[in-house]
Amino acid sequence: MNQSQTASNVTAPTQFLQIGEQRYAYRRFGSGSAHPLLLLQHFTGTLDNWDPAVTDSLASSREVILFDNAGVGRSTGQVPVTIAGMANHAFAFLDHLGVTTGDVLGFSLGGMIAQQMAQDRPSIFRRMILVGTAPRGGEDIMHLEKPTLAGHLADPSLRGYAVLQKLFFAPSESSQAAGAAFVQRLSQRKEDRDPVSGPEVAAAQVAAFRDWERFGGERFAELRRIRQPTLVVNGIHDEMIPIPNSYRLSQHLPNAVLMTYPDSGHGSLFQFHESFVRQANAFLASDSAWAPY
């Protein structure tokens, strides 16, 4: 296959990186002169939860690197029960891949890992995109027992990606239609797929969310140390990690632009994928010391 055929999350082969006992599954595709873009995935998400409408457009001007953290998809090991533990796996992966600095798109859980990494090693990221996520000490992070979420999770008629359409999109007709299109795009990949995450992955990641809600000392103070230009994005009706968390990020990060989308929930980047990729590309193309682009 030539580069244009493989520069898609529908067809890119899954690769494996072995470090001692630990194996990481990943996909790496796209090209361009810009820095590689690391994509850090949401709660229970695998390589197959990245919408090709987003990944493939981003890959048209840079390499994108999709990554299964430990214990997720075909990566071995235990799922860490803290964000810091997940950040350590991401560092090990990037170090052995030889990536010393890049950009990052962290979605949901992945956005928390990205923040942790930027604090632990500021040189790792040049620019950051944080979508549908929360700062440490954020509020109402992935409380799956809430009626607005629990109903969908318990609905036996919703299996596989169908539950994502309910959880990631707003109840409006227009948002649900976008959700159906999203599910269809995810279903395009037929071979070389990751196994679906089981309850033990979910349990460990929920433990990490609960830990992330705790804070000591001045709330949000650690965000001041993240100096990278950052683009914060969320859907205004996000029920999984509600919008006040994005407000707090953009208020306490010293160098962040916030963009919110109407009529959308947690998966706003998939609902408005054309706009999101246009904005992300413009943001990443900037070399300014300031986030506005």
Added chain:
Amino acid sequence: MNQSQTASNVTAPTQFLQIGEQRYAYRRFGSGSAHPLLLLQHFTGTLDNWDPAVTDSLASSREVILFDNAGVGRSTGQVPVTIAGMANHAFAFLDHLGVTTGDVLGFSLGGMIAQQMAQDRPSIFRRMILVGTAPRGGEDIMHLEKPTLAGHLADPSLRGYAVLQKLFFAPSESSQAAGAAFVQRLSQRKEDRDPVSGPEVAAAQVAAFRDWERFGGERFAELRRIRQPTLVVNGIHDEMIPIPNSYRLSQHLPNAVLMTYPDSGHGSLFQFHESFVRQANAFLASDSAWAPY
């Protein structure tokens, strides 16, 4: 002068529109195939408070129309004490100018007038940009008696535009430097200038702000009737009309994108004028029924 020389708020001649006893001062410049863009000005602001870095770049692909509402600058009449009264003057002005539909950039007080106009006559605007403003029923709107504002207003060393540098920009060194550049740009126009607004203009406009803070029935419900694609913009440290007002706008308008800027206050559009104009141009260039661009 040719078009390129006059397509600037530094040099565009002030024009006058007479309707019976009422005379309106305005400037109209720029060209392009897009809809004209009406600019509605902030508290006590005149035609000479529009930053040429913003107006001239916007005018490169459309006509922009700057307008002194009644009693402001060289427009005759009494300054209305309600936003609805100001909206009526803007309608009269546009009607006699023959503009039946256009886009609007409403800044601060001007953003309230734009919302009122969109509710009174939905066909008047195609797309709306609301910067540093608040919905009816908003909170902490232009309370000049607050210590953060009153100190600058009472400082005898701050005259003319110098007080704007303090009020419109954040206290950081970078924001104040942007404020100084803004003041310098406003000072480029040497002739055909508006008189500075006096205390009677301020008093009437403050009365309009106090009225705008009041609401009856369900708070923010009337925003649901504004269906235009809308771009809401604000500086994260705005002390004059604080950021929660922009959050409320983007949460209750059914079709709005919110963009917030770091390190900036009420005048974020002037501080990050290159980014603002780029975003505004992209937003206005879209023909989508949805705001995301």
